[in-house]
Amino acid sequence: MPVRTVEEPVKSRLLSALEDQDTTVMIDDALENTMVLNMGPQHPATHGVLRVLVKLDGETVVAAVPELGYLHRGYEKIAENSSYHEFIPHTDRLDYLSPLSNNVGYVLAVEKLIGVEVPRRAQFIRVMCCEMARIASHLVAGGALAMDVGALTVLLWAFREREKLMDIYDVLCGARFTTSYTRIGGLQQDWTTQCTSMLTRFLDEFDNNVAEVETLLLANRIFIDRCENVGYLSRAEVIGLGLTGPLLRAAGVPRDLRRDNPYLVYSELDFEVITATESDVLARFYVRLAEMKESARILRQCLDKLPQGPINAQEAKRVLPKKERIYTKMEELIHDFMLINLGIDPPVGEVYQGIESSKGEFGIFIVSDGTGQPWRMKIRSPSAMNLQALPKMLKGGMISDIVAVIGSIDPVMGEADK
Amino acid sequence: MGLASLQQDGFLTTRLDDVINWARKNSLWPMPMGISCCAIEMMATASPRFDISRFGSEVMLFTPRQCDVMIVAGTVTYKMAKVVRKIYDQMPDPKWVISMGACASSGGMFRSYSVVQGIDQFMPVDVYIAGCPPRPENLLNGLIQLQKKVEQDRTIGNLLNRERIFIPENPQQERVPT
Amino acid sequence: MSMNERILEKLRSSFPESIESENMFRNDLTAQIRKSDILRVCRFLCDDAELAFDMIIDLVGTDMYRPSARFEIVYNLYSLKNKCYARLKVAVDENEAAVDSVTSVWEGADWHEREAYDMIGVKFTGHPDHRRMYMPEEFEYHPLRKDFPLMGVPDSIPLPRK
Numbered sequence: 001m002p003v004r005t006v007e008e009p010v011k012s013r014l015l016s017a018l019e020d021q022d023t024t025v026m027i028d029d030a031l032e033n034t035m036v037l038n039m040g041p042q043h044p045a046t047h048g049v050l051r052v053l054v055k056l057d058g059e060t061v062v063a064a065v066p067e068l069g070y071l072h073r074g075y076e077k078i079a080e081n082s083s084y085h086e087f088i089p090h091t092d093r094l095d096y097l098s099p100l101s102n103n104v105g106y107v108l109a110v111e112k113l114i115g116v117e118v119p120r121r122a123q124f125i126r127v128m129c130c131e132m133a134r135i136a137s138h139l140v141a142g143g144a145l146a147m148d149v150g151a152l153t154v155l156l157w158a159f160r161e162r163e164k165l166m167d168i169y170d171v172l173c174g175a176r177f178t179t180s181y182t183r184i185g186g187l188q189q190d191w192t193t194q195c196t197s198m199l200t201r202f203l204d205e206f207d208n209n210v211a212e213v214e215t216l217l218l219a220n221r222i223f224i225d226r227c228e229n230v231g232y233l234s235r236a237e238v239i240g241l242g243l244t245g246p247l248l249r250a251a252g253v254p255r256d257l258r259r260d261n262p263y264l265v266y267s268e269l270d271f272e273v274i275t276a277t278e279s280d281v282l283a284r285f286y287v288r289l290a291e292m293k294e295s296a297r298i299l300r301q302c303l304d305k306l307p308q309g310p311i312n313a314q315e316a317k318r319v320l321p322k323k324e325r326i327y328t329k330m331e332e333l334i335h336d337f338m339l340i341n342l343g344i345d346p347p348v349g350e351v352y353q354g355i356e357s358s359k360g361e362f363g364i365f366i367v368s369d370g371t372g373q374p375w376r377m378k379i380r381s382p383s384a385m386n387l388q389a390l391p392k393m394l395k396g397g398m399i400s401d402i403v404a405v406i407g408s409i410d411p412v413m414g415e416a417d418k
Numbered sequence: 419m420g421l422a423s424l425q426q427d428g429f430l431t432t433r434l435d436d437v438i439n440w441a442r443k444n445s446l447w448p449m450p451m452g453i454s455c456c457a458i459e460m461m462a463t464a465s466p467r468f469d470i471s472r473f474g475s476e477v478m479l480f481t482p483r484q485c486d487v488m489i490v491a492g493t494v495t496y497k498m499a500k501v502v503r504k505i506y507d508q509m510p511d512p513k514w515v516i517s518m519g520a521c522a523s524s525g526g527m528f529r530s531y532s533v534v535q536g537i538d539q540f541m542p543v544d545v546y547i548a549g550c551p552p553r554p555e556n557l558l559n560g561l562i563q564l565q566k567k568v569e570q571d572r573t574i575g576n577l578l579n580r581e582r583i584f585i586p587e588n589p590q591q592e593r594v595p596t
Numbered sequence: 597m598s599m600n601e602r603i604l605e606k607l608r609s610s611f612p613e614s615i616e617s618e619n620m621f622r623n624d625l626t627a628q629i630r631k632s633d634i635l636r637v638c639r640f641l642c643d644d645a646e647l648a649f650d651m652i653i654d655l656v657g658t659d660m661y662r663p664s665a666r667f668e669i670v671y672n673l674y675s676l677k678n679k680c681y682a683r684l685k686v687a688v689d690e691n692e693a694a695v696d697s698v699t700s701v702w703e704g705a706d707w708h709e710r711e712a713y714d715m716i717g718v719k720f721t722g723h724p725d726h727r728r729m730y731m732p733e734e735f736e737y738h739p740l741r742k743d744f745p746l747m748g749v750p751d752s753i754p755l756p757r758k
Contacts, residue, residue, distance in 0.1 A: 041501050042451065044480040049453055049498060069730035070498045071454055074530030074746075076715070077739060081746050089527065096455035112622055140458075159465035166462075177459060177551055239676065242652045242704025253676065260679040349621040352672055352681065354653070365656055365672065376740075378656040380672075388707050414454050417730060496753035497732050503756040531739055531748025532731070540756045 034062055037399075041070045045148045045403040048413030052390070054402065061402070064394040066387055071417040079377040083343035084110050084184060085320070087377075092178040094362075094379065095415040097140050098133030100169070101357045102415075103182040108263060109353035109364035110184050114346045116318055118186050121309040123264045125191050128199075128302045129181065130264075130355070131295040135206075136165050137358035138288045138295075145285060145407030146217060149226045154213055161202075161209055168198045184344060185319030186312030196303060206296050210289065218286075227282040231393040231405040238279065243386050245360025246287045247409065251279040257356035268305075271298050281408040288410075291358075318344050343372015352380075359383050359410060379418055383411040434574045442486070442512070443568040444474040446561070449485035449509065451502060453492025456519040459551040460491045468554040473561055482508040487564065489557075490541075493521035495532045503540055514544045514568070516560055519551050526550060599680045600625040603647060611637055616687075626670075626683040634671075634686050635696040641673060641682070642701050649673040649682060652702040657712035661742045666690040667718050671698070688718055697723040715740035 035056045041049040049070035055063040075094070079087050091106040092099040104126045111118065118126075143158030166176040172195050173179040173188065181188050217223050233243075238251040248255055256273040258266040274290040276283035312319050320339055321332040346368045354363035360382025367376040386409050393405045448470075452460055463470045464478055479485055482505045494502055506515070517537055520526035523546045525535030537543060544567060547560040603625060607615060614633035619626055629637050641649040654672035665687035673682045688695055697720035698705045709720045710729040717738035720726065727733060732753060737744055 041498060042480075042505055048457070069728075069732070070495060070501070071493060072495055072497070072532050072730040073493055073528045074532050074739065077744075077746055078528065078530055080740075093455050096458060115622070156466055159462060160467065163462070163465065163467045176553065178455065237703075239650050240703045242702060244653075255676060261681075350626060350670070350683075351622055351624060352654070352683070361653065363654060363672075365654060365670070367658055375660075376656070376658045378654065380654045384711075385704060385707065388704060496755065499755050530746055531744070532753075534755065540758050542758070 047406060047411050050413055059398050061394045061397050064391045066390050068417050071413045075418045076377055079374055083372045089180045092180055093414055095412050097412055098137035098358050099179050100129040100181060101133040104130050105355040105362045106364050107182040107184055109366055112353050113351045113366055113368055114318055114344055116185050116313050116315055118313050119310050120307050122186050122311040124302050124306050125187060127264050128299055131298045132165055134295045134358045135292050136162050138292045141288055141410040148403040148407045149223060164202045168195060171195055183320060190311050203296055226404055230281045230401045231408055232280050233389060233393060241389050243389055244382050246284050247386055250276045250283040250287045252277045257354055257361060269298055269301050281404050284408040360386055381415040384416040387411050431574045435572055438573050439569050439571050443565040446475055446487045447477050447485050448475050449482050449488045450478050451488055451490045456491035456551040459554055463554040463557050485509055487514045487516060489516045489518050490522045490537055491518040493528055494534045494537050496534055499534050499540055506541055514564055515541060516545045517543045518547045599678055603682055610640055626685060628685040631686050638698045638701045648677040649675045652705050655705055655708035655712055657716035657718055659716055659741045667716055669695055694719040694721050696721055699723060
């Protein structure tokens with residue numbers, strides 16, 4: 001049997017058949033062309049409907065362009081056409097992983113506009129809502145990053161913890177997901193002892209569960225290899241791009257609105273601002289994990305310090321009265337009628353109030369013209385502005401880094417697209 | 419014997435239909451078109467507490483070519499409608515659509531310039547689930563309703579052009595629309 | 597309070613003729629700047645060693661629906677060193693709806709300006725990537741103008757056929 005030499009390629013019948021007919025394609029240099037890949041709006045790993053157009057040279061990313069707008073629901077136009085109270089359910093759907101913190105942020109902006117100060121008990125409860133929402137959101141963020149990188153278990157554990165939090169929301173707010181809990185001037189209903197016992201039980205189990213996640217992921221060679229040195233941004237770039245939240249803190253900038261421009265009762269609580277210096281995907285994951293533990297600490301302090309007292313401010317003409325008084329007393333009936341139909345009576349002016357939500361700085365900018373409906377309401381969404389960093393972070397990386405980087409930015413498209 | 423057996427079509431075709439429908443309804447693999455907040459509730463339905471896989475929807479695949487039912491969860495905007503329709507067209511028959519939530523069914527609380535007021539303006543829908551977002555038990559109820567609808571399918575009956583006559587148990591019971 | 601006054605003092609000394617008005621509402625400082633000087637004022641605020649407004653938080657386009665100077669662009673700035681906010685406003689006329697882009701000062705203003713262009717219709721000269729942000733490229737209207745109806749113009753974006 002003749003020995004086949006290397007110079008003679010084997011010609012299969014299929015190849016000969018292809019070459020017989022005019023189906024040959026001449027490419028001068030196979031690596032000369034770059035390919036544009038569309039990570040379309042429907043994709044398991046893009047955290048919602050984010051479209052990323054990626055220009056590839058082989059497997060290396062040369063350029064990337066994110067495209068938003070597939071969930072643009074017209075919030076700001078809706079806000080111009082509804083009263084301040086009517087907009088509260090809409091704020092739930094913004095950052096839908098932590099709806100309570102959006103409620104708190106919006107109501108703080110409106111209360112700054114009309115100059116109403118809520119009682120201390122309501123402030124403590126609002127802080128607890130924000131921190132529970134932060135834990136819920138960071139659970140999904142860490143779980144989704146782990147799932148995208150390949151560790152499916154963590155996502156299911158994260159959802160198991162979230163279910164416990166949602167049971168607390170159920171008892172506190174009446175709804176498990178879109179809560180619409182805060183009202184202008186206070187809250188919808190009071191914090192009960194059942195909530196306290198449920199939250200204490202959750203916090204007792206929480207530290208163990210976070211430790212389990214840590215042992216599963218932070219010592220895992222595969223996870224670390226996929227996340228280390230991926231998506232690096234320098235400190236100057238991060239500040240120039242206006243990024244906020246864990247992305248900023250993982251680059252070494254200790255900016256946390258709860259510490260720098262305190263709102264509610266954060267100035268009385270003791271917590272640390274977590275920073276890291278490597279500014280890559282692993283550092284951001286670590287920052288989020290540590291922030292969850294700090295949030296648990298804040299929740300314990302709030303439970304200890306929760307004062308007794310009313311939960312709604314005593315401004316009759318701004319705050320919705322209680323339902324049983326509306327049905328029986330005359331003044332409350334009139335106030336309720338005026339508030340629902342004509343809205344609260346704000347002064348003419350502009351305010352901005354930002355809070356530290358789990359994604360970054362969530363801010364509401366209201367331009368008021370004196371009527372019950374805002375003239376202009378701008379929602380400063382942290383996810384949209386954090387996504388600006390995506391092209392810079394992807395450049396020079398591989399395709400498989402795209403999902404890791406998007407997971408580290410943790411965008412929520414309901415907020416990014418408004 | 420009697421009227422009932424005269425009105426039934428062939429024993430074999432109905433039994434085949436029953437087997438096929440039983441197999442299909444207990445293994446409806448969903449294609450999660452998770453767009454916004456309802457997607458999180460859909461993920462919670464797949465989570466260990468509510469566990470959609472005990473109803474047969476074991477795999478939530480993101481490729482339309484291998485799925486039976488498309489769960490449109492979230493607000494569909496005009497810009498996204500083209501994409502949803504494209505993915506729907508890529509699904510092989512038989513396919514069903516569950517419209518989950520108020521936004522997908524009718525535009526929901528977003529009555530604005532960029533939201534399609536209901537996906538049935540450009541797609542056929544089998545089951546509508548109300549809620550904003552619907553609780554996971556509600557989604558499971560919708561899946562069960564879809565399973566009841568799949569039971570009424572007449573694949574072999576259609577093939578052989580035979581009418582499948584629905585005999586109600588009591589006169590007030592309505593025919594389940596196919 | 598004193599930080600706001602310090603900012604005003606510095607602005608007044610460096611750009612005496614650019615500031616058209618200023619006000620303090622609920623402890624927030626807002627200064628209205630003449631349109632032609634906005635780039636210089638922003639660069640001054642960013643580069644100044646004492647004020648150091650190195651982060652841009654927000655850029656809002658508003659349709660005030662006035663006969664003159666119909667649009668307003670609001671810049672929300674933050675200083676990491678002094679931990680305070682400041683707001684600048686620019687009034688833009690409808691007929692010359694163009695403002696200098698501040699992307700050369702803060703890179704993060706990129707998408708904010710694209711959004712303002714998309715929603716209000718004000719162009720930003722010198723912007724590196726001037727296209728719409730949320731609405732599709734073929735969309736002809738600017739949604740947040742007051743004369744655009746809430747339910748939109750029918751068939752402005754086509755739906756697929758059933």
